[in-house]
Amino acid sequence: MNSKKLIFTLYCFLILVPFYANAGETKYKTENVIVLIMDGPRYTETWGDSTHQYIPHMANDMAQHGIIYSGFRNNGPTYTNAGHTAICTGVYQRIDNMGKELPKNPSMFQYWLKATGKPQNAAYVIASKDKLEILTNCKDRDWRDQYRPSSNCGVNGNGTGYRLDSETCTNTLRILKEEKPNLVLVNFRQPDSWGHGGNWEKYLITMKETDAYIYKVFQFLLADEHYKDKTTIFVTNDHGRHLDGHKDGFISHGDNCEGCRKINCFAYGPDFKKGVVTDLPREQIDIPVTIGELLGFKIENSDGQVMKELFIDC
Numbered sequence: 001m002n003s004k005k006l007i008f009t010l011y012c013f014l015i016l017v018p019f020y021a022n023a024g025e026t027k028y029k030t031e032n033v034i035v036l037i038m039d040g041p042r043y044t045e046t047w048g049d050s051t052h053q054y055i056p057h058m059a060n061d062m063a064q065h066g067i068i069y070s071g072f073r074n075n076g077p078t079y080t081n082a083g084h085t086a087i088c089t090g091v092y093q094r095i096d097n098m099g100k101e102l103p104k105n106p107s108m109f110q111y112w113l114k115a116t117g118k119p120q121n122a123a124y125v126i127a128s129k130d131k132l133e134i135l136t137n138c139k140d141r142d143w144r145d146q147y148r149p150s151s152n153c154g155v156n157g158n159g160t161g162y163r164l165d166s167e168t169c170t171n172t173l174r175i176l177k178e179e180k181p182n183l184v185l186v187n188f189r190q191p192d193s194w195g196h197g198g199n200w201e202k203y204l205i206t207m208k209e210t211d212a213y214i215y216k217v218f219q220f221l222l223a224d225e226h227y228k229d230k231t232t233i234f235v236t237n238d239h240g241r242h243l244d245g246h247k248d249g250f251i252s253h254g255d256n257c258e259g260c261r262k263i264n265c266f267a268y269g270p271d272f273k274k275g276v277v278t279d280l281p282r283e284q285i286d287i288p289v290t291i292g293e294l295l296g297f298k299i300e301n302s303d304g305q306v307m308k309e310l311f312i313d314c
Helices: 003-022 056-065 080-089 108-116 130-136 165-178 190-196 200-223 286-295
Strands: 032-038 067-069 123-127 150-153 183-188 231-236 265-268 276-278
Touching: 032 080, 032 200, 032 286, 056 200, 056 265, 080 108, 080 130, 080 183, 080 286, 108 123, 108 183, 108 286, 123 130, 123 165, 130 150, 165 183, 165 200, 183 200, 190 200, 200 231, 231 286
Parallel strands: 032 183, 032 231, 067 276, 123 150, 123 183
Antiparallel strands: 067 265, 231 265
């Protein structure tokens, strides 16, 4: 190797080594992010109900630890696979809702796994709905089948059927204890399922049950040595439901009505403010972009914005 080639090689080494050494490193305390999704409740039965009777743990035991958004929205297609895709990719997409189509864009899991070089099970998609296993992959030919997170969805993966939220809660706690993943999304399905079933009482009961599952995971994360003081948590919904008097009311969703668009968002973390309620307009695609800010990666092709108002130093 001549001297010019040697100098060029050394130059590249000195430039690239710091880049790879710092991939995934940030100035923040957050090392883990967990996104918990209650599938399909209306805002009128959750934060929009002043009694908070169906989300007692989120309202009374969690809210004071973080920030509540009263102006949070799904500004894309308002159904399950589309809402979850937006939360994971930072891009709104009209996508098949039966689990037969992958998201067009890579997910936050893929970006993060590539940036850090961590093993597959450092990131996880855990869902009561089997079809949400699509969130582990994408159509983009530069990303498809690469940097995929682990999954625990439905009975045994896409196409095997839904399971109870109680089982999803048990599996989530087991995976957190045993495998200690850093980046996780969890879907609890039952409020949506009972809404579609037209059973108002079950819709309300399972909302309260899901609130308890979410709080159980929240308590674990605050106490476990691996996650304590190093974990950011988002609690949100994939979509809402039609308001009373619009179409078939709480039974369905999927259009542009306020009931379908307006949803919950609660954020907690060591880098975030506490005990704040804000009406600042935010939306689903802002979540993965904010997670990227916390964990040191960038979501490409997203119109989402970092939720700067969350951070203590802002």
